[in-house]
Amino acid sequence: MNVEIINIGDELLIGQVVNTNCSYMSKALNNAGIDVGYITVVGDNYKAIEQAVTAALHRADAVLITGGLGPTKDDVTKNCLNSMFGGRLTENKEVSLHVEKIFLARNLPYTATNRSQAMVPDCCRIIFNPTGTAPGMIFHKDGKLVISLPGVPFEMETMMPKAVETILNHFKPQTVIHRTLLVSGIGESFLSDRLEEFEKKLSRQNVAAFSLAYLPDAGMIKLRLTAKGGDREQVSKKTDELFDELAEEIKQFVVSKDDKNLAQMIGQRLKAAGKTVCTAESCTGGNIAHLITLNDGASAYFKGSCVAYSNEIKHNVLKVKEQTLKEFHAVSRQVAAEMAENALKIFDTDYCIATTGLAGPDSDGTDTEIGTVYIAVAAKDGKTTVIKNCYKTVRSNFIDRTSNAALFEMWKKLSAPQP
């Protein structure tokens, strides 16, 4: 069984908005064992939508569509699907009441434009949209399924479980199993050389088709093992076996075996050990704190952060000595270490991650090379470690790479044998 995704929206074609819907949907489908074979993005254009849906239905068993369901004139998806499936737009009482309620609750009038959201093709079933005004729609044709959802990410996300359930009930999907290793400290090509024998072994398996993919991400690599086809129980067992073998083969580089990111791994370890962390950030500007606090339950181990962007704040708030700032400059091993050690005391935590660097594009007036960064990790009971890196890249990538490298240093400290 093969599913395709079509994301509709002019904003996607001109790059004004990053298409996060398609990754969210692919993930949800894959987690349910449903293969996505193709993703298409088209504009809010009647002809283009019709053509894309027709082509997708030709190749796939089910098509999942987002976007173009708003009440404004640039939204044409509903009309297009209504015509394609030979329906008639009819007011849906349940949707109408729901939309009216939303506007009343916000003390806003229920206008004709908003009322149009309750007009639904009479040839489809509805997926209720609890958080918005546009309902989802399920169409059937020649044993195939077309499901249309709103393009607003949060609305789509609340409706995806129902869409996945609809597909699973309609088809009996083949087995698809993914297992992911997060590795660090080795380059892609060296990893590939090292795994040559393992990949040969994969190709000799006969319970399912196995493959291995390398996904580099700002200094880390995700290694994904995929199994397709065959009996679920048998394939699952074999996948676990091969995955353990893979992890063992490169064990000194493995950070996580659960498709968790570094911040999650750190959180898990800190929570288990009853320890806490804070950050003292200069060039990363709060991004490390942000990555940590994106995770549910972060308050159990994260106490806070000082973003010390200026020297004045490094001295006044983080108490870095004026002498240190003067002698070594802000971007130095010494300042990174003092930031980490002082924040550790101020925030009274067990660990502190500190960064100071020069993202650029402008120089800081010293001879520090643009891209230079120092990362320090201080521990209440132990030595402060400081590393130096240089990332010659755009600002956002500099921040991402520095944040990942800093979290990796923290993770290494948590993984080291305790003194």
Add this chain to the structure above:
Amino acid sequence: MNVEIINIGDELLIGQVVNTNCSYMSKALNNAGIDVGYITVVGDNYKAIEQAVTAALHRADAVLITGGLGPTKDDVTKNCLNSMFGGRLTENKEVSLHVEKIFLARNLPYTATNRSQAMVPDCCRIIFNPTGTAPGMIFHKDGKLVISLPGVPFEMETMMPKAVETILNHFKPQTVIHRTLLVSGIGESFLSDRLEEFEKKLSRQNVAAFSLAYLPDAGMIKLRLTAKGGDREQVSKKTDELFDELAEEIKQFVVSKDDKNLAQMIGQRLKAAGKTVCTAESCTGGNIAHLITLNDGASAYFKGSCVAYSNEIKHNVLKVKEQTLKEFHAVSRQVAAEMAENALKIFDTDYCIATTGLAGPDSDGTDTEIGTVYIAVAAKDGKTTVIKNCYKTVRSNFIDRTSNAALFEMWKKLSAPQP
């Protein structure tokens, strides 16, 4: 002239990676006046790649491809294109020297796997990759262009200018002009009602085809006016006229006329006024500081931040009174105001943005509703303003919406007539 994008990678089909390449590329192409009509995502699969490239070449004049150029076994794009265009893989001396240099600089051996990166189809021209090992490739067929770039975002980004230049030199593209308004404080449907006459007027224009798109984003709306076709100079003049009319029509809601985001608008105003800002963040966990420091030159107006995730830090570092925390609890108007006013003094800035809220999913043990947030903005010379919101949504969206709303409050303070 019509260009299509094909992004290749299994990781995109299973949602493990968000496809940021396609928005970056679409934006770069559109800024150069090149229309993107279709985006396709396929896996690292020889047949699927061949099929997608053939279909795209059938519809479009040029096809821009990313991904599948790595040295590992899951990367098949180069072999596929080589066969499609009837070439032979031949070692490219320039690329070979470059790749060898990269490995030497890293003190790593130049292995056979890495050497394969220098094997290039003899039927294409090369785009040099200064930051990676896989070169870009330019193929010609029947007057059409196919350009293949690496999938690593930073490598692709450094090579895009050359790709755009190649397309512009080969074709004479039609006029495409976009102008974007950032608006806030009004819902999509009300905006649409208000602009009904304006949209009718757009459809009556004859120097070009004009359209208006509504792009909601975590509490804000981007309104994009697009003109297509016609003489560039004439269309540009008319677009400016219509855009000014649009901005005037809804002026009380307009935040930016330059497709700048809120953090950039705030930075611009602060810099011009010689003023500074800091943040005191609880539930946003450093994200507001991160959004501000993503912008080049932020150090001119941003001094730092205190992320006070725990009550202890709110009291010990931000000096929020124990009495206030006890009487009103952490998620309250009073605590938000004290956080903002105290941080203003500690960081010695002209403004401070503070947030305290309950993202969930877990309750904080009080009767505070999950999703509640208080946003305070303090000014050195003026009153502290505090607003309350409630966002019942997933954690990452809660953080995004709160951050946007907080930046919007800051922007309103900067826009208000000075006392």
